Amino acid sequence: MPGDQHAPARDRHPVDDTLPPFKLVTSGLQHVAAMYAGVVAPPMILGPAVGLNASETAFLMGASLFTAGLATLLQTIGFWKIGARLPFVNGVSFAGVTPMVAIGKAQSPENALPIIFGAVIVAGLLGFVLAPYFCRLVRFLPPVVTGTVITLIGVSLLPVAFNWSQGGDPAAEGYGSPKFIGMAALTLAIVLLLRKVLRGFLQQIAILLGLVAGTIVAIPLGMTDFGTIEDAGLIGFPTPFHFGAPQFEAAAIVSMCIVMLVCMTESTADMLALGRIVDRPADERTIEGGLRADTLGTAISPVFNGFACSAFAQNIGLVAMTKVRSRYVVATGGGILILLGLCPLAASVIALVPLPVLGGAGVVLFGSVAASGIQTLASAAMEKGENALIVAASVGVGLIPIAAPGFYHAFPDDLLVILDSGISTGCVAAIVLNLLFNHLGSKADSGESGAPVPGGTGASADAGEPAAATVH
Template sequence: MPVHPVDTRPPIARLFAFGLQHVLIMYTGCVSVPLIFGAAVGLDAPTIAMLICADLLISGVITVVQSLGVGRVIGIRLPIICGGSFSALAPMILIAHQYGMPAVYGSMLVGGLIGIPLAWLFSGFLRYFPPLVTGSVLTVVGMSLIGVAGGLIVGQDATASSFASPTNIGLAALVILVAVAVLCLGRGLWRQLGVLIALVIGVALSIPMGLYDLSAVGTAAWFGIPTPFHFGAPEFPVTAVAAMSIVMVVIFAESTASILALGEITGKPVSRSDLARGLTADGVSGVVGAVFNAFIDTVYANNVGAVATTRIYSRYITAVSGIILISLGLVPKLGAFVAGLPAPVVGGVGLILFAVVAIVGVNTLRTVDLGDPINMTIAATTVGVGLLPTFMPGMFTKFPDSAQIVLGSGITLAALTAFVLNLVLNHTRLGASARSALTTPPNITAHPTGPIVEPHVAS
């Protein structure tokens, strides 16, 4: 019986090379979560460094669990890379300001505990995530993340001297050119490692340009383990717990879209039990992350794009990625070395991979009958609503904090919009009645000069 590509085990050298490629692709996004959170709540540099190590450690553990699985309980056994979710950032920051850090991790702990049994219930809604929903959401995910890549290339601070630097933009353009050349013209292993090759060449060029900052490597420790409950005994304000429970559901919807896309890309269909095991790992990340001061993990869409680009589907490769992430979390000096990667180099590669995610979404929508007005409306509304916060940042800042938890992320809005519209218009009598009215042919009567078409009036 032939082995499915997902279950193949490449030679050790390839395992490490492709595993490292995945880590370099996701690293910036992974460390951005603790960086943004730490700055927003006013933590000092050593504490933020601790959060980064904790985030890498938990991301690595959950990635290994997702890739290899733990019995029939946890882990989907697909080539998945997990990392801190941006969807949880806004509510965590709000909770920190209102209740303090112990409440942040107390509410995350309860949210994770609720999420573990909820994963099996949520997976029962698998049939409500057809290609219409997943394709629309993935399109929004990819297009939204392009702005993240742009921020890495151009810079985030418009007042900084390096903002929109032609040097940085030129370096990113060169990295993109190298990646395109290798991915399109390369053969075999060279083509599959196109992203890593572009990264290596970009880093090599950045060194004489003075863009690769390794100053933090010398002061970083060789070994360190995050202290459990570093901020003190967890606290459980009801509002905060409710908020993080909602976040858990949102992360489930986000991960579901990526997991189903991976199933389609790899040719390995995802069953309800598969999805339940994958989402359970998200819930476990909330529990373990709360203990070790990390973040709730989700499936990283940019690595879904990498799988689609390289066409290397082995889950053992992402398991190696998880081991590398664990090493980075336990050896701060290694983490500092990778953290020094120049932002324009990572942004150049990210631009391609994020766009690939969007194209995967578009390709998924191609399997949907978009000639159907209802399907077209659902897809169009999802993309429009999902991209609105990206093009109009801060549009919900005057809403209550509890509302911002849901409204603050375009990806969250897209997932909720697609799910609700598809449920109402494709799985209820209302939708059936509307579709019947759309498909009923008009009445045609004979007339001496030709047929007269009488408009159909729905009863």
């Protein structure tokens, strides 16, 4: 019957919707523009630290774009039990930068990257094995916990936007100058104005339009570097094990395994945040698939000279702001990342966007994540039990690395991987305090403080079985 042909479309969740090709490409490109700086920043830092010259560092940046695209496709499209199948962008995790620099400095230049890559491979494989068990933490993540963590994700990312707004490099000339901050403020104003006056699809790509407009304004001000285009080649494939076969060194492996656990914690929080934003709450099966994609992507990345992969929270803010929930949009962004990794010339065009322009747009993106967390907390029955105390203490702990960056300076370097991540410390604090006040020694009322996250898996549900509320 004719009506039956359209039934699946009506029942399809917006996450599984496809869009016309033009909208897919432009919306996907917007995701790439929002996370580009975050992908290339770690190799930009690590390359010189391990003795690479400019061309080798550029190769490392291209490899990071390529592997970020592969990891994003694993998350959005997936196969078997791998992939969250949400509009979830993956890329190089900042959590691994400090320990990788430390590993590199402890080794000779020719051995630094092979040892780092060997440690990342082992860490990724370990995470893949742990994923089915790690995902069960979701039953201990009610709104009072998830709202706190989502808020911390947004707040923790805002300093990144502020740093970009000042120029990105404190050692560079003009860092924090009125010109840079003014450019960021102008971009922010343009994005807000476009969101106000535009309608429909143009409103959804206001961030991309704002980045283009900001870049155009920045050109006569001398804030764009066209030298990258002149030096870039048209085609460049990230040759497998370009820097040598992986080497396996115990201390480096331990350090990167800790990083992997941090990445898994943050990705779990990000999946919970994204699930609420797209109205498909992440249950244990979703989180398990997402963590498998994260960790498999991490294990594969070093083959193509990439690093540990995890979720990019700035793109969660983009989904929240644009209301475009299709995972195929983000998959298209993953395809664009792969093409950028294979075409240095195309990557250099995207790199024309000055950091202050990205910083202005980032204020909106990251602020949207924090706003989503606050919205989640509004449903957490703050007047019940000790929920307000849980939020207060967890947010306080999570803000320490932001408000006092040197607070943990006397602690061992391996611990700093965890302690310097406000998202990780705040998440752990919220989980522990929720267990202490709402589970141990008392019975939490259903729907109140200790209740599972809506759409998540209850304490009695089988691990990996999705709750009925997750299918809309």
